[in-house]
Amino acid sequence: MPLPSVQKDSKVVITGASSGIGEELAKQFAAQGYALLLVARRGDKLEQLAQQLTQRHHIQVDVYSCDLANRDERAKFRDYLQHIQVSILCNNAGFATFGNLHGLSADRECDQVELNVVAVHDLTLAVLPQMIAKKSGAILIVGSTSGHQPTPTNATYAATKAFANSFAESLHSELKGTGVSCTLLAPGPTRTGFTDVAGISKIEGVGGNLVWVSAERVAKEAIQGMQRNRRIVIPGFIAQAQTLGGRYTPRVILLPILKQVFSRLKS
Ligand SMILES: NC(=O)c1ccc[n+]([C@@H]2O[C@H](COP(=O)([O-])OP(=O)(O)OC[C@H]3O[C@@H](n4cnc5c(N)ncnc54)[C@H](OP(=O)(O)O)[C@@H]3O)[C@@H](O)[C@H]2O)c1
Numbered sequence: 001m002p003l004p005s006v007q008k009d010s011k012v013v014i015t016g017a018s019s020g021i022g023e024e025l026a027k028q029f030a031a032q033g034y035a036l037l038l039v040a041r042r043g044d045k046l047e048q049l050a051q052q053l054t055q056r057h058h059i060q061v062d063v064y065s066c067d068l069a070n071r072d073e074r075a076k077f078r079d080y081l082q083h084i085q086v087s088i089l090c091n092n093a094g095f096a097t098f099g100n101l102h103g104l105s106a107d108r109e110c111d112q113v114e115l116n117v118v119a120v121h122d123l124t125l126a127v128l129p130q131m132i133a134k135k136s137g138a139i140l141i142v143g144s145t146s147g148h149q150p151t152p153t154n155a156t157y158a159a160t161k162a163f164a165n166s167f168a169e170s171l172h173s174e175l176k177g178t179g180v181s182c183t184l185l186a187p188g189p190t191r192t193g194f195t196d197v198a199g200i201s202k203i204e205g206v207g208g209n210l211v212w213v214s215a216e217r218v219a220k221e222a223i224q225g226m227q228r229n230r231r232i233v234i235p236g237f238i239a240q241a242q243t244l245g246g247r248y249t250p251r252v253i254l255l256p257i258l259k260q261v262f263s264r265l266k267s
Pocket residue numbers: 015016017018019020021022039040041042043045066067068069070092093094095096115142143144145186187188189190191192193194195197
């Protein structure tokens with residue numbers, strides 16, 4: 001099932017488009033001529049990107065500044081989505097925290113669940129009915145290799161991504177024959193703003209290009225995967241190995257190893 005074709009009045013909605021993987025998805029969909037709706041909190045960054053993409057590709061790019069972890073703001077955005085035509089939804093916005101759970105900010109942990117889990121669920125529910133009615137649409141859900149493995153000192157993030165991974169794979173199967181597709185993008189270490197936000201910037205680049213892939217490559221493989229109606233896209237050899245290890249290593253072996261490694265990451 002190919003991706004929905006380019007239509008002037010139907011948008012590719014990308015959450016977390018102000019940075020990293022989301023920004024790259026925006027650039028690559030724009031290069032294919034799609035009209036975009038870019039979403040994140042930093043409206044100034046979205047405006048800059050929108051201007052750049054409009055000038056370069058002569059497409060319509062709208063921006064919507066919104067804190068998707070905030071229930072009231074998200075409810076308004078969800079209503080907005082239900083009143084426009086959405087051909088493709090990329091659920092990409094997300095962040096992680098590292099450290100022992102009891103020492104972390106409870107508010108921030110809750111925001112992480114709101115953004116990485118509830119917003120993904122909410123926005124998918126908002127656009128699915130119109131896609132099913134049109135028998136056309138595509139959804140990308142950005143999970144993570146972390147979603148395949150419980151991770152001490154990264155507990156909330158790993159659990160939120162377990163939701164994203166499972167939700168996306170279930171939908172992929174459920175939607176067969178409807179004209180609507182769902183693909184899970186489950187990246188491993190990717191060079192973006194992610195490590196800075198998570199307070200683990202000292203590990204950025206450790207292990208070189210074998211371990212770290214570019215956001216450009218991740219976005220490219222994600223879009224190719226959506227075009228081919230792939231169930232899951234895992235860019236890079238290390239991420240693929242991590243996925244196998246996370247899925248099939250007995251927990252009794254995996255958990256102490258991950259505890260050792262992850263408890264050293266915090267700057
Ligand atoms: N980089 C990695 O190694 C890696 C690996 C696996 C999975 N991932 C996943 O990839 C996705 C994209 O992350 P990234 O690596 O590209 O990181 P990033 O560069 O930090 O980008 C995160 C994006 O999410 C947006 N965002 C954060 N909080 C938000 C909120 N409350 N409301 C709305 N938007 C919000 C940010 O925009 P504003 O700050 O402007 O709101 C930004 O555009 C995330 O779901 C992440 O979990 C990343």
